[in-house]
Amino acid sequence: MNWNLKSIISDMLIAPGYCEEFCSESNKILIAFAKDNFEVSFYDKKYILSSDSLFVGNNISLLNRSLAPVMLNILILECSNNFRMISPRIFLENDEGISTFMNFLKKVVNQPFYENYKIHQLSLRISNFLNHRLSLEQNVMKLESKIDSRLIIINRMIRTQYSDPLTLEDMATRINCNAVYLSNTYKKVFGCSPIKHLQKVRMRKGQELLVETTLTINEISRHVGYISNSQFSNYYKKYYGVSPRDFRRELYIKKEEK
Numbered sequence: 001m002n003w004n005l006k007s008i009i010s011d012m013l014i015a016p017g018y019c020e021e022f023c024s025e026s027n028k029i030l031i032a033f034a035k036d037n038f039e040v041s042f043y044d045k046k047y048i049l050s051s052d053s054l055f056v057g058n059n060i061s062l063l064n065r066s067l068a069p070v071m072l073n074i075l076i077l078e079c080s081n082n083f084r085m086i087s088p089r090i091f092l093e094n095d096e097g098i099s100t101f102m103n104f105l106k107k108v109v110n111q112p113f114y115e116n117y118k119i120h121q122l123s124l125r126i127s128n129f130l131n132h133r134l135s136l137e138q139n140v141m142k143l144e145s146k147i148d149s150r151l152i153i154i155n156r157m158i159r160t161q162y163s164d165p166l167t168l169e170d171m172a173t174r175i176n177c178n179a180v181y182l183s184n185t186y187k188k189v190f191g192c193s194p195i196k197h198l199q200k201v202r203m204r205k206g207q208e209l210l211v212e213t214t215l216t217i218n219e220i221s222r223h224v225g226y227i228s229n230s231q232f233s234n235y236y237k238k239y240y241g242v243s244p245r246d247f248r249r250e251l252y253i254k255k256e257e258k
């Protein structure tokens with residue numbers, strides 16, 4: 001599918017409590033990335049767009065629930081065919097291919113693109129990325145129809161029971177299989193081991209709670225399934241490059257400055 005770049009909105013500010021709607025037409029799609037955490041709504045579902053992720057979707061509402069303005073970069077593309085996403089996609093920058101593409105987009109939006117790139121070349125680069133990522137997802141869906149259905153149970157278990165003190169052995173016992181088999185087959189299907197997936201879910205939820213609540217870091221640690229503040233902090237710093245305490249302190253400083 002070929003996508004044509006129609007507009008670039010660089011450093012768009014959305015005021016606190018304000019909502020912007022984009023791409024209600026079925027042949028348009030939005031790509032967005034933010035400098036701060038941000039909430040995105042798709043019908044009744046809500047997604048947290050962090051500073052290290054890329055959001056792709058259509059019929060999207062961008063809502064700023066924070067107390068300060070939020071800055072986003074947005075690209076809008078159009079194709080000749082109708083294309084309705086069942087759900088938006090959030091791509092994380094810790095994937096090497098996505099990191100490279102995000103760096104490319106940041107370079108584009110931070111300077112007059114018409115001086116350095118042709119619109120056709122931009123459209124082609126973006127189309128190749130989207131088609132590749134969506135193709136990978138379709139392949140995973142085909143695999144899921146052929147794989148051990150018990151892996152889906154574990155995937156759902158991770159997403160809904162991340163606050164429990166889960167271990168690989170707990171998961172294997174749940175579906176009555178060998179722990180090594182579970183780890184290896186899960187990684188083949190979902191791209192990471194069950195424990196790695198659990199850590200990712202906990203980190204994203206932990207960051208969401210740091211931004212949206214006044215819970216202490218100790219309370220957040222327990223909420224996302226860690227037995228101690230230090231355990232949560234170590235994983236968080238490894239994942240995001242900053243400790244939970246420093247991350248929250250930076251949020252307060254930004255709010256005070258604005």
